[in-house]
Amino acid sequence: xxxxxxxxxxxxxxxxxxxxxxxxxxxxxxxxxxxxxxxxxxxxxxxxxxxxxxxxxxxxxxxxxxxxxxxxxxxxxxxxxxxxxxxxxxxxxxxxxxxxxxxxxxxxxxxxxxxxxxxxxxxxxxxxxxxxxxxxxxxxxxxxxxxxxxxxxxxxxxxxxxxxxxxxxxxxxxxxxxxxxxxxxxxxxxxxxxxxxxxxxxxxxxxxxxxxxxxxxxxxxxxxxxxxxxxxxxxxxxxxxxxxxxxxxxxxxxxxxxxxxxxxxxxxxxxxxxxxxxxxxxxxxxxxxxxxxxxxxxxxxxxxxxxxxxxxxxxxxxxxxxxxxxxxxxxxxxxxxxxxxxxxxxxxxxxxxxxxxxxxxxxxxxxxxxxxxxxx
Ligand SMILES: Cc1cc2nc3c(=O)[nH]c(=O)nc-3n(C[C@H](O)[C@H](O)[C@H](O)COP(=O)(O)O)c2cc1C
Numbered sequence: 220x221x222x223x224x225x226x227x228x229x230x231x232x233x234x235x236x237x238x239x240x241x242x243x244x245x246x247x248x249x250x251x252x253x254x255x256x257x258x259x260x261x262x263x264x265x266x267x268x269x270x271x272x273x274x275x276x277x278x279x280x281x282x283x284x285x286x287x288x289x290x291x292x293x294x295x296x297x298x299x300x301x302x303x304x305x306x307x308x309x310x311x312x313x314x315x316x317x318x319x320x321x322x323x324x325x326x327x328x329x330x331x332x333x334x335x336x337x338x339x340x341x342x343x344x345x346x347x348x349x350x351x352x353x354x355x356x357x358x359x360x361x362x363x364x365x366x367x368x369x370x371x372x373x374x375x376x377x378x379x380x381x382x383x384x385x386x387x388x389x390x391x392x393x394x395x396x397x398x399x400x401x402x403x404x405x406x407x408x409x410x411x412x413x414x415x416x417x418x419x420x421x422x423x424x425x426x427x428x429x430x431x432x433x434x435x436x437x438x439x440x441x442x443x444x445x446x447x448x449x450x451x452x453x454x455x456x457x458x459x460x461x462x463x464x465x466x467x468x469x470x471x472x473x474x475x476x477x478x479x480x481x482x483x484x485x486x487x488x489x490x491x492x493x494x495x496x497x498x499x500x501x502x503x504x505x506x507x508x509x510x511x512x513x514x515x516x517x518x519x520x521x522x523x524x525x526x527x528x529x530x531x532x533x534x535x536x537x538x539x540x541x542x543x544x545x546x547x548x549x550x551x552x553x554x555x556x557x558x559x560x561x562x563x564x565x566x567x568x569x570x571x572x573x574x575x576x577x578x579x580x581x582x583x584x585x586x587x588x589x590x591x592x593x594x595x
Contacts, residue, residue: 225457228574229369231362231567235312237347237354243309244358246365248574249289251303253368254296260284260308260364267360267559269550272401274417276550279314280354284361301365308361312354320346323526325535326543330525337536353462353553356560363563366570372437373569377562378405380518382413382552383420383427403431403558421551424528424544428465429554432518433458433561435569438504439583440512442572449508450515450572457564458519463553466520470503485513494586515569519561521554 224232228248235242264282269275289306292299324345327333332351336343343349367375378397380387387406397403400410420427443450455467475483483501490496497513504515526545533543550556 225460226567226571228578229366229567229571231359233355233358233362235310235355235358236344236349237312237352238344238349239312241309241311242354242358243287243307244362246289246306246308246362249301249303249306249365250369250574251301252293253301253365254298255286255290255301255306255365255368256299257284257286259368260286260361263360263364263559263563264310264357267357267556269556274401274414274421274551275556280357281313282310282357285309306365308358310357310361320547322547323543323545325537326541327533327535328525328543328545329531329533330522351462353556353560356461356557356563359461359567360559360563363559363566366563366566369570370438370566370573373435373566374437375433375435375562375566375569377403377431377433377558377565379403379413379429379554379558380405380432381430382554383416383429383523385409385412385416402555417551426524426527426549426551426553428463428521428523429552429557430518430520431554431558431561432516433565435504435515435565438510438512438515438569439573440510440586441580441584442510442569442576443505443508444575444579445508448572448575449505450510450568451503451505451508453568453572454505454515454517454565457568458517458561461519461521461557461560461564463521463524463557464519465522468503468518469505470516471501472503472518475501485511510572515565517561517565519557521557524550524553 224230230247231244233244261284264284268282269280287307287309289302289304290299291302336351376394379402387404387409391406391408393405396407397405402410402413404410404413451469458464458467485497485499485502488496488498500513502511503517504511504513526549528544530542530544533541535541
């Protein structure tokens with residue numbers, strides 16, 4: 220009865236709680252001889268780290284990652300590389316303030332997992348929520364940094380495309396902008412609006428949700444398997460496993476229901492290098508659960524942060540009706556820090572399917588196929 224592991228060939232198990240000594244993960248199945256040091260992982264953790272702007276929680280965590288196992292210095296290259304054995308990563312928890320959480324010890328926050336943890340397990344770590352705290356997502360980001368190294372030529376990026384009711388203008392999409400504002404927003408004008416909008420939300424003791432888009436380019440065709448190993452199903456499960464995620468879309472997603480067939484199906488032509496070229500990407504790079512070679516495109520929606528200052532009606536664990544207002548340090552919009560987490564989850568899923576495909580099929584299929592004799 221353990222549900223802390225995901226992936227088959229690239230298998231990630233995470234452990235630890237928000238207010239324990241440390242959090243971490245064990246990655247089993249990573250191929251050997253991949254150059255890996257802490258410096259390869261740390262930049263991704265730094266992007267998710269709290270306390271970097273006034274729009275995220277003020278909890279201060281260095282989130283410094285340590286590699287405990289699975290690496291060795293290769294004599295020939297002098298580089299530290301993976302050995303093919305389990306890679307254990309650990310991140311110490313340094314900024315825990317249990318007193319911030321004393322108000323919620325017995326009361327259930329509406330929208331949070333306090334009641335469900337209590338009713339399921341008969342107890343819960345109220346000092347930050349234990350595994351329900353998004354602190355755990357730092358370990359996924361660390362695993363994702365390794366996953367990115369497995370798929371050659373893959374470029375995987377994420378962006379925040381909507382915050383509350385405010386959306387970006389997709390015509391102004393600029394990936395470089397994502398690293399220039401505190402929202403991971405690809406539209407500079409929208410980012411400026413997001414700042415004022417979120418400040419007002421925070422000041423009135425409220426919170427908002429967001430939509431995040433993750434795009435992986437350079438993913439080869441053929442990853443994923445029909446029916447129970449669909450790449451889109453695994454992606455949806457991985458993204459849905461992120462705290463606060465309430466919806467996932469692949470490609471055109473829910474909007475596909477409104478499209479006529481002649482618009483939705485991505486037409487095909489032969490591209491410059493004799494390979495198939497799709498004229499659109501409503502499929503989000505996946506057909507029949509298998510990657511097409513087009514960019515993988517997934518979006519996920521996160522709900523508004525449940526821990527808010529505004530008093531809400533609730534009950535306590537002893538059966539009394541009461542009210543709760545959550546002080547302490549919380550993200551007014553969890554969607555901002557969810558961007559690197561979403562990227563990491565997609566990276567892990569693609570790496571897993573890349574290794575599964577290599578295990579089952581081996582070399583890439585040469586396309587186009589030769590004409591059968593007599594058909595030329
Ligand atoms: C990056 C990130 C940060 C989060 N920070 C908070 C927070 O500060 N306060 C809060 O109430 N929820 C926060 N959440 C959401 C909760 O962890 C989540 O709502 C809770 O575990 C219940 O699970 P569910 O929303 O998936 O049902 C965060 C989520 C993410 C992805």
